[in-house]
Amino acid sequence: MALELPENVVVSRLDELASWCRKNSLWPMPFATACCGIELMATGAAKHDLARFGAEVFRFSPRQCDLMIVAGRVAMKMLPVLQRIWLQMHEPKWCISMGACASTGGVFDTYAVVQGIDRFIPVDMYVPGCPPRPEQLIQAIIDLQDKIQREGTIAGREFETRERQFRKRALVEAVAPLSIDAARNPVIQRELRFPRS
Amino acid sequence: MTPPPPTADIVPALMARFPGLETSAYRGQTRVVVGEPVSLEVLSFLAAAGFDLLVDVTCVDYLEYRGATRRYGLVYLLASMATADRLIVRVFVDDPDPAVRSVVGVWRSADWLEREVWDMFGIDFVGHPDLRRLMMPEQFTAHPLRKDYPLQGRGERHNFPVLTREDG
Numbered sequence: 001m002a003l004e005l006p007e008n009v010v011v012s013r014l015d016e017l018a019s020w021c022r023k024n025s026l027w028p029m030p031f032a033t034a035c036c037g038i039e040l041m042a043t044g045a046a047k048h049d050l051a052r053f054g055a056e057v058f059r060f061s062p063r064q065c066d067l068m069i070v071a072g073r074v075a076m077k078m079l080p081v082l083q084r085i086w087l088q089m090h091e092p093k094w095c096i097s098m099g100a101c102a103s104t105g106g107v108f109d110t111y112a113v114v115q116g117i118d119r120f121i122p123v124d125m126y127v128p129g130c131p132p133r134p135e136q137l138i139q140a141i142i143d144l145q146d147k148i149q150r151e152g153t154i155a156g157r158e159f160e161t162r163e164r165q166f167r168k169r170a171l172v173e174a175v176a177p178l179s180i181d182a183a184r185n186p187v188i189q190r191e192l193r194f195p196r197s
Numbered sequence: 198m199t200p201p202p203p204t205a206d207i208v209p210a211l212m213a214r215f216p217g218l219e220t221s222a223y224r225g226q227t228r229v230v231v232g233e234p235v236s237l238e239v240l241s242f243l244a245a246a247g248f249d250l251l252v253d254v255t256c257v258d259y260l261e262y263r264g265a266t267r268r269y270g271l272v273y274l275l276a277s278m279a280t281a282d283r284l285i286v287r288v289f290v291d292d293p294d295p296a297v298r299s300v301v302g303v304w305r306s307a308d309w310l311e312r313e314v315w316d317m318f319g320i321d322f323v324g325h326p327d328l329r330r331l332m333m334p335e336q337f338t339a340h341p342l343r344k345d346y347p348l349q350g351r352g353e354r355h356n357f358p359v360l361t362r363e364d365g
Contacts, residue, residue: 076354077334083360111341111350112333119355122362 015152022066022092023145024054029065029089031082034072036099039131048134053141062088067144069137070121073101074114080186086121094124094148096140099131106130207246207282215239228285236288237298240273244303248275248284251304254311256318260344268292269320273300290320299325317342 028050032040044050044058059065062085074082086095097117100106103126105115117123124147127140208220208227218239219230231239252274259265267289275284288297299322300307311322312331319340322328330337337353339346 076357077332079357083357086360087364110348111346111354114354114357120357120359122360 016149019149019152023148025056026054026067026094026141026145026148027065028055028058029062029068029085030058030060030071031068031085032071033074033078034101036071036102036131039134039137040069040071040098043134043137048138050138050141053138053145055141062086063090065089066093067096067141068093069096069098070102070117071098071131073099073106073108074117075112076114077112079114079117079120082117083120094144095121096125096127096137096144097123098127098137098140099129101130103128207243207248207284210246211239211242214242226283226285228287230287230289233288233290233297236286237300237303240275240286240300241303243275243284243286247277247279248282249304250276250278251300251306251310252276252283254300254307254314256314256320256342258318258342258344269295269318271297271314271320294321295319296321296323298323299328301325316340319343 030037030040042048044055055067062068066089068086068089070082086093095117097103101108101113102117103123105113107130109115114120118126125140125144127136129136132140208229211229212218212220215231215235215238221228221230229239253272254274255272257270257272259268259270269290269292271288271290273286273288275286276282290297295318297320299311301311301322301324308325308327309331311325312328314320315322315325315328316330316333317340329335333341339351339353341350
């Protein structure tokens with residue numbers, strides 16, 4: 001008598017296998033803009049070796065990466081570049097916001113620094129610190145690996161971050177009559193023409 | 198080696214050429230205050246007299262300063278590479294359409310220095326070949342280092358589209 005297995009056993013096992021493979025070979029895209037970039041380099045160096053967790057190469061091409069580590073403060077002039085790099089990365093992709101400046105703007109609550117990249121990019125893991133020690137970044141990558149294994153990629157549960165992201169958007173300060181010329185900003189113009197609802 | 202001579206010989210020549218300039222000295226730093234109509238001539242004279250290095254061009258906004266009469270005080274920091282003298286030249290301009298003449302023809306380094314002052318304070322440099330924003334993005338319309346511009350900005354830093362997971 002053949003053993004009856006439910007249909008989705010094979011798929012869920014494949015999902016776990018795929019998640020296991022993906023989490024153990026996360027290739028980072030180092031988006032290092034400031035001081036946290038130094039700690040990112042230190043994490044990849046010999047003493048705190050990030051390669052032992054699968055991050056064997058720090059590819060600087062977004063087409064070859066699946067983990068974007070935003071290390072450092074992101075200025076408003078840099079944000080469209082950050083968004084373009086994020087869009088150029090292939091699925092499945094994850095994002096780590098390293099340091100206080102990438103998470104919330106840090107000490108720089110000024111007119112030119114974005115107060116947290118999660119206002120504009122979906123972020124999976126935050127690493128507090130100014131700068132965070134390499135051990136903290138390694139802990140964040142381990143936690144991200146657990147998250148990848150837990151969420152999986154076939155079920156698509158990483159897409160459930162939409163509601164969380166829009167609730168956070170409610171914290172954005174009131175966008176008053178702006179001193180930015182929307183007619184000449186190509187990112188805003190493209191968004192108005194092809195809105196992503 | 199004897200220390201280089203102070204600017205004592207150039208400044209009297211300047212006063213002889215342009216009577217009516219106000220000068221002061223403080224702890225070895227000499228300062229000359231120039232009105233806008235003759236600013237370019239004074240700076241050209243100083244460049245020819247030996248101040249061949251323009252160290253910096255910056256500006257101070259005296260909007261809330263007690264006792265101030267003019268709003269913007271431009272600061273030209275000059276240095277002489279032969280004698281290591283330094284000199285400070287101040288040019289004061291006022292609010293509706295602040296403008297001075299550009300010194301790019303005298304010192305090439307004034308190119309980006311004046312672009313920075315235009316970007317941050319909105320002072321027009323007449324005769325500058327390429328006066329556009331240097332540090333803020335091109336679409337920015339305000340001048341952030343003026344005293345009436347808030348530190349956190351007016352919302353420009355968050356006026357960008359949001360990318361969510363579904364957007365790819």
